Each structure stands twice: as structure tokens, then as C-alpha cells.
Amino acid sequence: MVSGLAKDAIIQIVDFVTKAIELISDEEKEAMIDLLLKARRDGKKIFVVGAGRSGLVVKAFAMRLLHMDFDVYVIGETITPPVRKDDILIAVSGSGRTKTVVAVAETAKSIGAKVIAITTYPDSPLGKVADVIVRIPGRTKLAIEEDYLLRQMRGIHEPLAPLGTLFEITTLIFLDGVVVELMNKLGITEEDMKEKHANVE
Amino acid sequence: MVSGLAKDAIIQIVDFVTKAIELISDEEKEAMIDLLLKARRDGKKIFVVGAGRSGLVVKAFAMRLLHMDFDVYVIGETITPPVRKDDILIAVSGSGRTKTVVAVAETAKSIGAKVIAITTYPDSPLGKVADVIVRIPGRTKLAIEEDYLLRQMRGIHEPLAPLGTLFEITTLIFLDGVVVELMNKLGITEEDMKEKHANVE
Amino acid sequence: MVSGLAKDAIIQIVDFVTKAIELISDEEKEAMIDLLLKARRDGKKIFVVGAGRSGLVVKAFAMRLLHMDFDVYVIGETITPPVRKDDILIAVSGSGRTKTVVAVAETAKSIGAKVIAITTYPDSPLGKVADVIVRIPGRTKLAIEEDYLLRQMRGIHEPLAPLGTLFEITTLIFLDGVVVELMNKLGITEEDMKEKHANVE
Amino acid sequence: MVSGLAKDAIIQIVDFVTKAIELISDEEKEAMIDLLLKARRDGKKIFVVGAGRSGLVVKAFAMRLLHMDFDVYVIGETITPPVRKDDILIAVSGSGRTKTVVAVAETAKSIGAKVIAITTYPDSPLGKVADVIVRIPGRTKLAIEEDYLLRQMRGIHEPLAPLGTLFEITTLIFLDGVVVELMNKLGITEEDMKEKHANVE
Numbered sequence: 001m002v003s004g005l006a007k008d009a010i011i012q013i014v015d016f017v018t019k020a021i022e023l024i025s026d027e028e029k030e031a032m033i034d035l036l037l038k039a040r041r042d043g044k045k046i047f048v049v050g051a052g053r054s055g056l057v058v059k060a061f062a063m064r065l066l067h068m069d070f071d072v073y074v075i076g077e078t079i080t081p082p083v084r085k086d087d088i089l090i091a092v093s094g095s096g097r098t099k100t101v102v103a104v105a106e107t108a109k110s111i112g113a114k115v116i117a118i119t120t121y122p123d124s125p126l127g128k129v130a131d132v133i134v135r136i137p138g139r140t141k142l143a144i145e146e147d148y149l150l151r152q153m154r155g156i157h158e159p160l161a162p163l164g165t166l167f168e169i170t171t172l173i174f175l176d177g178v179v180v181e182l183m184n185k186l187g188i189t190e191e192d193m194k195e196k197h198a199n200v201e
Numbered sequence: 202m203v204s205g206l207a208k209d210a211i212i213q214i215v216d217f218v219t220k221a222i223e224l225i226s227d228e229e230k231e232a233m234i235d236l237l238l239k240a241r242r243d244g245k246k247i248f249v250v251g252a253g254r255s256g257l258v259v260k261a262f263a264m265r266l267l268h269m270d271f272d273v274y275v276i277g278e279t280i281t282p283p284v285r286k287d288d289i290l291i292a293v294s295g296s297g298r299t300k301t302v303v304a305v306a307e308t309a310k311s312i313g314a315k316v317i318a319i320t321t322y323p324d325s326p327l328g329k330v331a332d333v334i335v336r337i338p339g340r341t342k343l344a345i346e347e348d349y350l351l352r353q354m355r356g357i358h359e360p361l362a363p364l365g366t367l368f369e370i371t372t373l374i375f376l377d378g379v380v381v382e383l384m385n386k387l388g389i390t391e392e393d394m395k396e397k398h399a400n401v402e
Numbered sequence: 403m404v405s406g407l408a409k410d411a412i413i414q415i416v417d418f419v420t421k422a423i424e425l426i427s428d429e430e431k432e433a434m435i436d437l438l439l440k441a442r443r444d445g446k447k448i449f450v451v452g453a454g455r456s457g458l459v460v461k462a463f464a465m466r467l468l469h470m471d472f473d474v475y476v477i478g479e480t481i482t483p484p485v486r487k488d489d490i491l492i493a494v495s496g497s498g499r500t501k502t503v504v505a506v507a508e509t510a511k512s513i514g515a516k517v518i519a520i521t522t523y524p525d526s527p528l529g530k531v532a533d534v535i536v537r538i539p540g541r542t543k544l545a546i547e548e549d550y551l552l553r554q555m556r557g558i559h560e561p562l563a564p565l566g567t568l569f570e571i572t573t574l575i576f577l578d579g580v581v582v583e584l585m586n587k588l589g590i591t592e593e594d595m596k597e598k599h600a601n602v603e
Numbered sequence: 604m605v606s607g608l609a610k611d612a613i614i615q616i617v618d619f620v621t622k623a624i625e626l627i628s629d630e631e632k633e634a635m636i637d638l639l640l641k642a643r644r645d646g647k648k649i650f651v652v653g654a655g656r657s658g659l660v661v662k663a664f665a666m667r668l669l670h671m672d673f674d675v676y677v678i679g680e681t682i683t684p685p686v687r688k689d690d691i692l693i694a695v696s697g698s699g700r701t702k703t704v705v706a707v708a709e710t711a712k713s714i715g716a717k718v719i720a721i722t723t724y725p726d727s728p729l730g731k732v733a734d735v736i737v738r739i740p741g742r743t744k745l746a747i748e749e750d751y752l753l754r755q756m757r758g759i760h761e762p763l764a765p766l767g768t769l770f771e772i773t774t775l776i777f778l779d780g781v782v783v784e785l786m787n788k789l790g791i792t793e794e795d796m797k798e799k800h801a802n803v804e
Binding site (some may be wrong): 403404406407408409410411412413415416419420423424425426427428431453454455458459461462465466468494500501558559560561562563564565567568570571574575576578579580581582583585586590591592595596599600602603 | 604605606607608609610611612613614616617620621624625626627628629632654655656659660662663666667670677701702703730760761762763764765766768771772775776777779780781782784786788791792793796797800801803804
């Protein structure tokens with residue numbers, strides 16, 4: 001059984017995600033799902049973008065969209081077709097201020113694509129360009145205080161989930177929740193997804 | 202507040218991770234941490250490898266190693282120096298059978314690098330080549346039965362965490378727990394890590 | 403005007419490519435083009451794989467295939483669908499011995515995909531698994547002798563095109579020649595290709 | 604022997620590169636080399652950035668810098684440390700207008716890094732932010748006219764080197780010329796470079 005600080009950190013992350021469920025808006029989730037389903041129905045493409053660990057999180061979601069037969073691409077990878085009117089861009093940035101992510105969102109928007117921003121800050125530059133915002137809590141004041149108490153008890157000084165960890169993991173798990181709703185609405189089985197999974201890797 | 206299947210899926214994932222803490226071995230975690238700290242002390246390099254979403258998870262960990270001033274590289278990216286004797290390879294594969302990951306682990310091993318395998322299956326080809334194995338539970342029989350009951354109640358047929366989702370997220374959160382232990386043992390603060398975080402992105 | 407060793411190196415590279423035209427087989431080129439056109443006609447996918455600079459070269463070709471509306475993917479990037487019977491894998495390796503490239507080619511072959519190997523060594527493990535081989539000269543004995551004389555004159559000791567440089571550049575330019583033939587056979591204009599070029603980058 | 608349009612295209616590319624030697628400035632090349640050598644001497648980092656095929660070209664150069672023991676990184680890949688004052692950013696963009704590349708160059712510049720721009724257009728947004736510009740000819744008026752005559756003769760309508768092909772290949776070969784000068788100035792042998800080449804791939 002994992003013990004020590006690793007255990008404390010895992011529990012804190014898990015607690016945070018559990019509380020985040022209360023804070024993430026069902027309306028925002030539904031708006032995101034509606035846009036994705038409409039794009040799929042209309043033969044539109046989905047593009048994803050993010051930097052650092054947020055970029056990894058949105059790529060993990062993109063893989064599942066591929067497994068559900070969406071026409072999906074990662075901005076910046078080799079195979080990236082042009083963005084067209086009514087395509088979707090999913091942009092993930094906790095701060096909403098990552099420079100290249102904002103630049104990509106602005107360009108996509110100017111072409112007529114719909115931008116879904118996943119961010120803690122709806123008033124950020126990324127939030128401002130978005131058609132749909134899904135607000136994911138980051139390390140809030142609450143979390144920081146609890147974290148402080150927990151650390152007092154353990155006699156340590158540093159946070160148990162440094163930098164953007166809580167935002168990144170919450171976003172990943174939230175998006176895996178969205179995957180299940182998409183599967184259900186589209187009547188896609190796990191077996192169908194296996195069929196679309198890379199077999200040469 | 203997130204509701205519906207997305208909520209069920211998130212709760213199932215979070216429950217799974219909580220239970221996984223009981224199942225992941227503290228000795229295996231300590232063996233991994235010892236190898237990483239020794240490599241850092243001896244000026245050795247850390248390499249990471251994984252395919253698909255497991256690849257994304259190990260890249261997320263590699264970023265944090267970079268933030269803690271480890272000399273870390275991703276096999277297959279542009280900047281990959283040669284592997285030397287006593288360097289470390291961290292290889293992530295739920296099944297332990299991903300072909301290119303096993304090929305990379307075998308080559309690294311033959312050069313004299315130490316292989317840390319993160320997998321559900323210690324008897325897999327990857328497990329067999331490893332110096333240290335960290336067993337991470339995947340969707341076990343237990344999980345599948347609970348999942349079945351939960352789905353019965355909701356009247357749905359498909360799993361709430363398809364394919365490797367539980368393994369991938371559990372691994373990510375476990376590795377973020379390892380990060381906190383490394384920070385503590387090395388006396389690294391969050392502020393130190395911010396200093397090492399990419400500032401052009 | 404560029405002078406010095408850089409100029410010598412550029413001229414040597416350019417001379418090498420010019421001579422390589424004599425050595426690359428038109429039949430092999432035609433066989434490659436036929437397979438690609440057939441795959442496109444039959445709605446099959448093209449996959450590409452390569453390591454290091456050879457990987458970059460084959461990605462450059464993959465981008466042009468995308469611009470010509472082929473259904474093309476890079477093994478190992480985020481968006482990689484499964485390989486099916488009669489899909490095409492283009493594998494680039496000068497030595498034909500790069501471990502992960504050979505592993506990928508073998509797996510693709512076992513699934514029933516057609517493998518196009520671009521290599522200097524047709525008898526290599528990669529060559530042996532290939533349906534079509536395009537032999538691209540590397541630094542041949544001839545080149546090495548000329549290189550030696552040129553270096554004697556300049557009073558330097560090291561080659562003007564180290565490691566796989568000549569193979570990599572020759573392959574890139576050869577593949578750009580293949581692009582023009584594909585454009586012509588498919589009636590695709592540069593304007594068509596611009597339309598398919600990434601517009602968010 | 605390669606014949607047909609592929610041969611014509613290869614010859615046109617090779618001719619273009621040969622002429623480009625006359626047009627690329629030795630002073631610009633020297634300024635680039637001086638900056639790189641100074642950075643290496645002072646323990647500074649080199650970063651590279653580019654989009655699409657220009658991105659692949661600058662990654663190919665980055666690999667060779669790694670082989671020559673420069674401390675080099677690719678913006679946007681997993682392992683990217685922060686940019687500091689007096690680090691170097693090499694940015695490649697034919698048009699000098701690629702949005703994310705310009706955003707990266709501006710941010711790097713604001714941090715105090717030196718920007719080397721490789722572009723056809725010194726007056727472009729990228730050129731304006733650069734400390735050193737290396738002008739690489741693209742498809743110039745001259746080339747277009749010759750191309751036209753060549754196509755007349757062949758009875759074809761489309762260019763033999765579509766889109767950015769001539770810029771991309773000329774840049775790649777020019778940078779491979781720079782590699783040889785760096786090797787020579789640093790006393791690095793091909794054998795040394797082999798020692799730094801990835802051995803697990």
C-alpha cells in the first residue's frame with residue numbers, strides 16, 4: 001500500500017477532483033457536448049491545442065475522439081489539415097494566457113471555427129475568444145488553505161500538488177467523463193473503440 | 202454541478218484511484234524513487250517511453266522531472282541523446298506488450314541502463330526486462346463487477362472508463378505522488394520548479 | 403555568397419543528389435507511385451514511420467501527401483488510426499536496421515498492409531519485410547573517395563556530410579520528385595495544395 | 604535511373620540550391636555561427652522553432668547541434684526548459700509571418716534571448732524581431748520564369764517544386780553546410796558525433 005507523502009498527494013488530488021464535480025457547470029459540459037455532436041453530424045473537423053501538460057491532457061482526449069470516429073487533429077503535429085468555418089477548436093489552458101494557444105484560438109476564430117476553451121479563467125484572453133467556456137477549477141483559495149493545514153500536520157512546506165497539477169488532472173478526468181456521455185449518445189461500444197485504436201505502436 | 206454519466210464516470214475513476222492506493226506497493230514505489238535519486242546524484246540521464254495515452258502520461262511525469270532538474274528525455278522526440286550504462290529508462294505500458302516500448306526497453310537494457318517498468322502485468326515481456334517493476338492495477342475483475350452493477354442501475358451497457366482509462370489515470374496520479382516525494386527528499390520548492398518551467402510556449 | 407567549408411559541403415551534397423538520380427531505379431519509383439495511387443483510389447490509408455532525421459524526412463513527405471488529399475498518418479503521433487489490410491506503410495531507414503522502424507514494419511506487414519521501404523540496404527531486416535523497396539544511395543565508396551580528395555585539398559579531416567546526411571537529403575529531394583509526379587497523375591494543382599495546407603500554425 | 608517529372612523536379616531543386624549559394628550572404632552565415640559558438644562557450648541554450656516543413660528542417664539542424672554537444676531544445680516538445688537572457692532562438696519561416704513562430708520569437712526576445720531568423724523576408728514580423736537574419740531565397744521571380752519555360756517544354760502546368768519546397772530544402776542544405784563549419788571550428792569529428800547520436804530508436 002502506498003504510504004507517505006505520495007499517498008497524501010494522491011488523496012488530495014482525488015479529493016480535489018471529487019469537489020470539482022460540484023464546481024464544474026453541467027450547462028457548460030452540455031454546451032461542449034452539443035457542439036461536438038453537431039460537428040460530427042455535419043462532417044466538421046475537431047482540432048485540439050494546448051501547451052505543456054495541458055497539451056498532453058487535450059491529446060489524451062483527442063485520442064478518445066478518434067476512437068469514437070470523430071475527425072480530429074492536433075495543432076502542431078505533422079498531419080494538420082486547414083481549419084474551416086464551423087470546425088471546432090478545443091483549447092486547454094489553465095491560465096487562459098498561454099501565448100501560442102491564444103494565438104491559435106484567435107486565428108481559428110477569425111476563420112469561423114467555434115472555440116471551446118477549457119480554463120480556470122473565463123475572463124482571460126483565451127476565454128474572451130471562446131464560443132463555449134468550460135471552467136475547470138485550479139488550486140483555489142480553499143484548496144490552498146486545506147493544503148496548508150495538511151502540510152502543517154505533515155511538517156512539510158511545499159504543496160502536495162505543485163503548479164498546474166490539480167487543473168490538469170481534473171481536466172483529464174472531466175474529459176474522460178465527457179467521453180462516456182459521447183459514447184452513450186452515439187451508441188458507441190467499447191468494442192467499437194477497440195476497433196479504432198492504434199494497432200501498430 | 203456535473204451530473205449524468207459524466208459524473209458517474211468521474212466518481213468511478215476517483216474511487217478506482219483511491220482503491221489503487223491499497224494495491225500499489227510501497228516497496229516498488231521506494232525502489233523507483235531510489236533509482237531516480239541515485240541517477241540524479243550520479244549525473245545519469247532519465248529516458249521515458251510509452252505509446253498512446255500511456256506515452257502522454259509518462260511525458261507528463263518527464264516534465265515534472267525536468268522541473269526538478271533531472272536530466273530527462275523522451276525516446277522518439279527530436280532531442281534524444283544516447284542511452285548509457287546506468288542511465289534509467291521509465292517504460293509505461295498497461296499490458297506490458299506494446300511492441301515498440303518493449304523493443305526500446307530491451308535495447309536500453311542491453312546497453313546497461315536500468316529499466317523501470319510501470320505496468321499491470323509483471324510477467325509481461327516488458328516486466329521481464331525490468332530492474333524495477335511498479336504494478337499499477339488496471340480494470341480488475343473487481344472493478345468490472347462493480348462497473349457492471351453501476352451500469353445495471355443506470356441502464357447502460359458500456360463501461361464508464363473504457364479501454365486503458367483506469368490504468369492511465371491511476372499511473373498519472375501515482376506519478377504525481379512520486380513527484381511530491383522527490384520534491385521533499387531533494388528539498389525542491391514549488392518556486393524552484395516554476396523557475397524551471399517552460400516560459401516560451 | 404556563401405564561401406568556405408559550408409560552400410564545399412553544399413556543393414558536395416548537391417553533386418551527390420545529382421549523381422543519385424542515375425542510381426535510383428525508375429522501376430522502383432514507379433512501383434512506389436503505383437501502390438500510392440492504388441491505395442488512394444481504394445480509400446486506403448498511408449502510414450509513415452522513421453527515426454531521427456529519416457523520420458523528419460518522411461514526415462515532410464507525409465505533409466505533401468496530405469496536401470494532395472491522401473489519407474495519411476504518422477506512426478507514433480497522437481492521431482493514428484489502426485492499420486488495415488492493404489493500407490500502405492512507408493518506412494525510411496538508411497541502414498534498414500532501426501529497431502522500432504523494423505518492429506513497426508513487421509507488425510504492419512502481419513496485418514496485411516503493404517510496406518514500402520526506403521533504404522540503402524535492400525537485404526536489411528527492413529528490406530526483407532518490404533513489398534516495394536526504393537534503394538537510395540548513402541555515402542558510397544565513390545563518395546568517400548571523392549570526399550577524401552576534396553578534404554585533402556582543403557586540409558581538413560572530417561567528411562563534408564557527416565553521418566546519414568547524404569541519404570537523408572537525397573531521400574527528401576527524391577520524395578519531392580515523387581510529389582510532382584503524383585500531382586501530375588492526379589491533376590492536382592499547386593492551388594489545390596494550398597487549399598489543403600494548414601492555415602492555423 | 605530516375606526519369607520523368609521526378610527527374611526534372613530533382614534537377615530543378617538541385618539547380619536552385621546551387622544558385623542559392625550565390626545569394627546567401629557569407630556575413631549572415633558568419634554572424635549566425637558566431638552567435639552559436641559564443642552561446643556554446645558561455646553555457647547558453649539553443650532553442651529552435653518552426654511550423655510545418657520548416658519546423659522539420661530546423662529539427663534536423665537541432666539534431667546535429669545535439670550531436671555536436673550543444674545544449675539544444677525544440678520549442679513545443681516535452682522537454683523544453685525556460686529561455687534565459689542570452690540564450691539563442693533559431694526561428695525558421697519562409698514568409699516570416701507564421702503566427703506561432705512570431706509569437707515565440709517575440710516572447711524569447713522580450714526575455715533577452717538572441718533571435719536568429721531564417722527567412723526569405725527580412726522585413727517580415729519575424730525579421731523585425733531578429734538579432735541576426737539569414738536570408739534564404741524562396742521561389743524568386745527568376746525561378747518562376749525558368750520554371751515556366753521548363754514546364755512549357757514538358758507541356759505541364761504546375762510548378763516542379765510546389766509551395767515552400769525550394770525554401771525548405773535550401774534551408775536544410777545550408778544548415779548542413781553550417782554544421783560542417785561548426786565541426787571544423789570546434790574540432791569535432793564524425794566519430795564524436797556518432798558517440799552523441801541516439802542509440803535507442
